[in-house]
Structure formats: structure tokens, C-alpha cells
Amino acid sequence: MRDSLWANIFKREDQMQRTIVDRLRGVPLFNELREKDLARIAQITHIRTYEPGESVFFQGEPGVGMYIVEQGLVSIVLNLPDEEPHKLTDLEEGDFFGELALLDESPRSADAVAQTSCTLIGFFRPDLLDLLERIPKLGARVILELSRIVGARLRSSNDEVQQLKIQLSRLDEGNEIT
Amino acid sequence: MISSFVHGDESEQQKRRRRLIVIAIVGSVSLVVAAWLVTQISEVVILFIVSLLIFYLVDPLVIAAERLFRVNRLGAIVMFYAGCLIFGVLGIMFLLPLVVDQFNNAYDLLNSEDVRSDLLQRIQFLLDEYLSFLPTDDLNQRVTDFGTAAISDVATFLLGLLSLLSMSIVVPFILFFLLKDGAGMRKKLVSSVPNRFFELSLNLLDTIDRHLGTYIRGQLMVAGSVGSLSTIALWILGVPYFFVIGMMAGLANLIPYLGPVAGMVPAVGISIVFFDELAPLWGTGYNALWEPLIAVVVAFAMIQLIDNVALSPFIVSKSTDLHPLTVLITVIAGGRMFGMIGLLLGVPVVSIVKVVTRDIIWHFRHYRLL
Known part of the structure; x- marks a missing residue:
């Protein structure tokens, strides 16, 4: 009887661990990692549940890490002074957000609000720093992937800025001709 | 519209102030209760504080062992304890007799009436010889009182230190669990x-x-x-x-x-x-x-x-x-x-x-x- 009780508890923990590992594998930050390393990362993640309408974090508050949507729908909402809140995007299962907070404590750039009942997997800066100290190879691999993601995003932002500049100069030229 | 806005702002401020007062009252009461509890179980508290102090000193060593020898946390902790055991045995063999001897002698010395009076006589002599301009009658009494009090304080301290050493057998156990489960405890605490x-x-x-x-x-x-x-x-x-x-x-x-x-x-x-x-x-x-x-x-x-x-x-x-x-x-x-x-x-x-x-x-x- 007792054995089956313990077996059940461990089975549930194992299942949870496997679910987290599967979800982590789908995230670009971790998809280069081996199974063993994914299991190590899974051990230091936090599982959080949110009710519809509940905030995951608030714009302007110090960031502490990233979240992966395990279940449900999360909206990213930007608050501008004297304007209605502006929804930037909806994130669903497998999507991730807040990863820049893994690098430093700078304030969150938008609110994250649960739209439905959500289960999120949290991976936070203190745990990443701890990982870097204990298993530097694994920590460095995660940081390298994070740098790639941030670099790619910076390049795409640069391209967008370039495009906007070109469009703006064309508009200026058009105005001068007329 | 304006008045309702101002009213809303005030009630927000009032709420904030009320919240602050509640936090201050709850905080003060908790602090007093905590202080009372600490005085009631002072020995346990001291042992825990000592273990925590050692934990902060030792944790980087355990992390370094994890990294250097590529072992898991438990392996690194076992290695640390093994190292302590080896150094401990060597210390007991070579250093402990010296320390115990010095402690015992120092304690006996401080408790001995002869030595006390001898020390006071010497201080008296030094004062008479070199600081004779001071009103020595009053000073004698003061030096005697101060010397006696200081000696008994030091003696109490040495005794306290020895009794703490005897209790310190629990420290390695507390330290072991802090090292092994510290991160897990923190995760559990935060999860709630x-x-x-x-x-x-x-x-x-x-x-x-x-x-x-x-x-x-x-x-x-x-x-x-x-x-x-x-x-x-x-x-x-x-x-x-x-x-x-x-x-x-x-x-x-x-x-x-x-x-x-x-x-x-x-x-x-x-x-x-x-x-x-x-x-x-x-x-x-x-x-x-x-x-x-x-x-x-x-x-x-x-x-x-x-x-x-x-x-x-x-x-x-x-x-x-x-x-x-x-x-x-x-x-x-x-x-x-x-x-x-x-x-x-x-x-x-x-x-x-x-x-x-x-x-x-x-x-x-x-x-x-x-």
C-alpha cells in the first residue's frame, strides 16, 4: 500500500519532469541541448499557474527571468502614458517571453497577462547564474543560445529601422517634389 | 469629474497609507515575537547562526568541487566532509593538544587568585612608578574593580566558548542539510x-x-x-x-x-x-x-x-x-x-x-x- 503510494508520487514527478523536458526541447534557447542537460535545466525551473486576467508580471518592474507557456494563452500588453493599453501579441503553448530578463534586472518593457487558465514554466536569472557557476559548460551553452536569439532580434530590429528610414526619406523626397 | 478624480486619488493615497500602517504594525509585532522567541531558544538560534555562517563560507568550496571534479552536489559535499575529516584528524593530532593546553592553562590562570593579585600588583607598580601624579588611592580601587571584572568576563567567555564547542557536534549535521537541500528549500519556499x-x-x-x-x-x-x-x-x-x-x-x-x-x-x-x-x-x-x-x-x-x-x-x-x-x-x-x-x-x-x-x-x- 505504502509502496504504491510512493510509486504514485514518484511517477507523477517523473511525468512532470518529462513534460517540462519536452516543452524545453521546443524552445530555441534549449533546443541544442542533450537530453541529460535538458533534465538538469528542468530540475531548476519553476511551475506556476495563473487564473484568467491575472498578471504574470508588470511593465516597469525589475525582470527576473523568462516564462514558457505550457498551457493556456498569455497576452503581452504595452501601457503608454495617456493611452489605452495596447496588446502587442498573444502567446500560446510552446511560446516563450521575458528572456531578456535572464541577462539583467532592467525593468519589464510590457505587462504579461494570462487570458485563460495558464500553466507556465519559469526559468530565472538566479538559477542560470547558479548553473554557470556549477556547470559552466551547460550554462555557457544556454547563454550562447540566448546571445544568438538577442543578436537575431537586434538584426531584425536594425533591418526594420533601416526600412523605416528609407520609407521616411522617400516620403520626404515626395513632399519636396510636390 | 475633477472632484471625483481628486477624491479617487485621495482614497488611493489613504489606502496606501493604511497599507503602510498595517505593514508597520505587523512588522513590529513580528519583530518583537521573533526577538522573544530568539531569547527563549538562544542556544538553538546560536547553533543555527553558526551553521549558517559556516554554510556561506563553505558553499563556494562545494560549488568549486562540483565544477573541478565534475561530481554532483552530494558527491561534492561528501568530498568536503572527507577533506574536513582528514584535516580534522591531523588537527586533533598536532594542534588540539596545544590548543586545549593553552585554553586550560589560560582558564586556570585567570581563575587563580594569586595571578589576579599579582597582575593587579604589577599594574599598581607601573602606575606608582610612571604615573605617580595621578590620585592613586581612588585609582587603586578602580583598577582593582576593572581588572577583576575584566578577568571574570574573559573567563566566562572562555567557558562559554568551550561549552559552545561541545554543542558544536550538531553543527556539521545542520550544515550538511543546508548544503544539500538549501536550494531545494528555497525553491519550495518560493513555490508557495x-x-x-x-x-x-x-x-x-x-x-x-x-x-x-x-x-x-x-x-x-x-x-x-x-x-x-x-x-x-x-x-x-x-x-x-x-x-x-x-x-x-x-x-x-x-x-x-x-x-x-x-x-x-x-x-x-x-x-x-x-x-x-x-x-x-x-x-x-x-x-x-x-x-x-x-x-x-x-x-x-x-x-x-x-x-x-x-x-x-x-x-x-x-x-x-x-x-x-x-x-x-x-x-x-x-x-x-x-x-x-x-x-x-x-x-x-x-x-x-x-x-x-x-x-x-x-x-x-x-x-x-x-
Whole structure:
């Protein structure tokens, strides 16, 4: 009887661990990692549940890490002074957000609000720093992937800025001709 | 419209003020209850604090072992304990007889009436000889009272230290679980926090952990260095019980302003008592009486100089410095509540409370809860 009780508890923990590992594998930050390393990362993640309408974090508050949507729908909402809140995007299962907070404590750039009942997997800066100290190879691999993601995003932002500049100069030229 | 806006703003302010008052009342009551509990179970608290201090010192070593030998956490902890066992056995074989001998002799010495009266006679002699312009009648009584009180304090401290050593058998067990399950305990603690306070708690715990680690490691490193330097200096000067006095000087260094002087007093006292043995080392004649004493004082002054110029500025953060008045009150209150151990650990504990409080306020402000 007792054995089956313990077996059940461990089975549930194992299942949870496997679910987290599967979800982590789908995230670009971790998809280069081996199974063993994914299991190590899974051990230091936090599982959080949110009710519809509940905030995951608030714009302007110090960031502490990233979240992966395990279940449900999360909206990213930007608050501008004297304007209605502006929804930037909806994130669903497998999507991730807040990863820049893994690098430093700078304030969150938008609110994250649960739209439905959500289960999120949290991976936070203190745990990443701890990982870097204990298993530097694994920590460095995660940081390298994070740098790639941030670099790619910076390049795409640069391209967008370039495009906007070109469009703006064309508009200026058009105005001068007329 | 405007009035409703103003009214809404006021009620928000009122709510904020009410929340602050509630937090202040709950905080004060919790603090009083915690302080009362601490006094009720002082031994357990001291043991836990000691284990926590050692944990912060040892944790980086265990992490380094994990990294260097590529073992898991448990493996690294076992390696650390094995290392301690080896060093412990070697220490017991070579160092313990010396330490126990010095402790026992120092204790017997301080408890002996002959030595006490001899010490007081010598102080009296020094005063009569060189400071005869002072009103000695009144001074005699004062010196006698002060000397007796100081000696009994030191004796109580040595006894307290020995009794704590006997209790310290529990420390390795507490330390083992702190090392093994510390991170897990933190994760469990944070997992039970409501969502609104989750990121705040995670960030706060991490900041406190880092600041505490830096502070405690810094303090213990400086105390260890001052202790070692004092021991070496006293050994070179030929002062008996150099190990016990050196260790006490290192521990006393945990108390700012007062510690360095308190650490020097036993060394000077012993030098006066053993003046007959020390004097031949320093020649004879007029200077021989003062030279051993001056040498001890100069050695301690130099060690303080090294500490203040070369050690503390690089190891201990200035931001944890306490106001001299706070130090004084803490030392007196610590001594009253927990005896010599309270005297010694009072300032570090209050500094820790300062670090923690500052971190809590910073986080509450930035997470807009204050």
C-alpha cells in the first residue's frame, strides 16, 4: 500500500519532469541541448499557474527571468502614458517571453497577462547564474543560445529601422517634389 | 469629474497609507515575537547562526568541487566532509593538544587568585612608578574593580566558548542539510508564494543570499586573517598563550571600533603577568619594563593598520558599516541578552538585519508595494 503510494508520487514527478523536458526541447534557447542537460535545466525551473486576467508580471518592474507557456494563452500588453493599453501579441503553448530578463534586472518593457487558465514554466536569472557557476559548460551553452536569439532580434530590429528610414526619406523626397 | 478624480486619488493615497500602517504594525509585532522567541531558544538560534555562517563560507568550496571534479552536489559535499575529516584528524593530532593546553592553562590562570593579585600588583607598580601624579588611592580601587571584572568576563567567555564547542557536534549535521537541500528549500519556499509576490520573492531571496554571502565571507576572512596575524605576531614576540589570545583577537575583530582594543587587552595583560619571562628577551634596565608591552601594542596597531588599509577595503563592503552608536548599543544589548557570544555576534547579526532590511525596502519599492 505504502509502496504504491510512493510509486504514485514518484511517477507523477517523473511525468512532470518529462513534460517540462519536452516543452524545453521546443524552445530555441534549449533546443541544442542533450537530453541529460535538458533534465538538469528542468530540475531548476519553476511551475506556476495563473487564473484568467491575472498578471504574470508588470511593465516597469525589475525582470527576473523568462516564462514558457505550457498551457493556456498569455497576452503581452504595452501601457503608454495617456493611452489605452495596447496588446502587442498573444502567446500560446510552446511560446516563450521575458528572456531578456535572464541577462539583467532592467525593468519589464510590457505587462504579461494570462487570458485563460495558464500553466507556465519559469526559468530565472538566479538559477542560470547558479548553473554557470556549477556547470559552466551547460550554462555557457544556454547563454550562447540566448546571445544568438538577442543578436537575431537586434538584426531584425536594425533591418526594420533601416526600412523605416528609407520609407521616411522617400516620403520626404515626395513632399519636396510636390 | 475633477472632484471625483481628486477624491479617487485621495482614497488611493489613504489606502496606501493604511497599507503602510498595517505593514508597520505587523512588522513590529513580528519583530518583537521573533526577538522573544530568539531569547527563549538562544542556544538553538546560536547553533543555527553558526551553521549558517559556516554554510556561506563553505558553499563556494562545494560549488568549486562540483565544477573541478565534475561530481554532483552530494558527491561534492561528501568530498568536503572527507577533506574536513582528514584535516580534522591531523588537527586533533598536532594542534588540539596545544590548543586545549593553552585554553586550560589560560582558564586556570585567570581563575587563580594569586595571578589576579599579582597582575593587579604589577599594574599598581607601573602606575606608582610612571604615573605617580595621578590620585592613586581612588585609582587603586578602580583598577582593582576593572581588572577583576575584566578577568571574570574573559573567563566566562572562555567557558562559554568551550561549552559552545561541545554543542558544536550538531553543527556539521545542520550544515550538511543546508548544503544539500538549501536550494531545494528555497525553491519550495518560493513555490508557495502567491503570483503577485512571486518575482519579488525570487529576486529578493537571491539578492539577500548574494549580499549575505559577500558580507559573511568578508567578515570571516578578515577575522581569520587578523587572528592568524595576531597569533604569528604574539608567537614571534614570545608571548605565552599566543594561540588563544590570537584567536580571541580575530574573533573580537568582528566588533568594529571596540573589537581591536578588546583583542589587545588580554595580550597586554598576559605580557604584564609574564613580564619576568618576556623581559630577558628584550634586554634589561629601564626600557625592559616597557618594551614587551610596547612591542605588543605596536604589533596590534600594525595588524589593525594592515586590516584597515590592505584587507577590509578590498574584502568587506563599506555599505554594511554601522554607525558607532549603533555598534555600542548592539554590543551592550548583545552582551546582556546572550553573554559573550551575543557580544561577539551582535554586530554581525545587526549588520545582516541591515542588509536584509535594505534589500526588502528596495524590492518593495521597485515592485510598487510601498
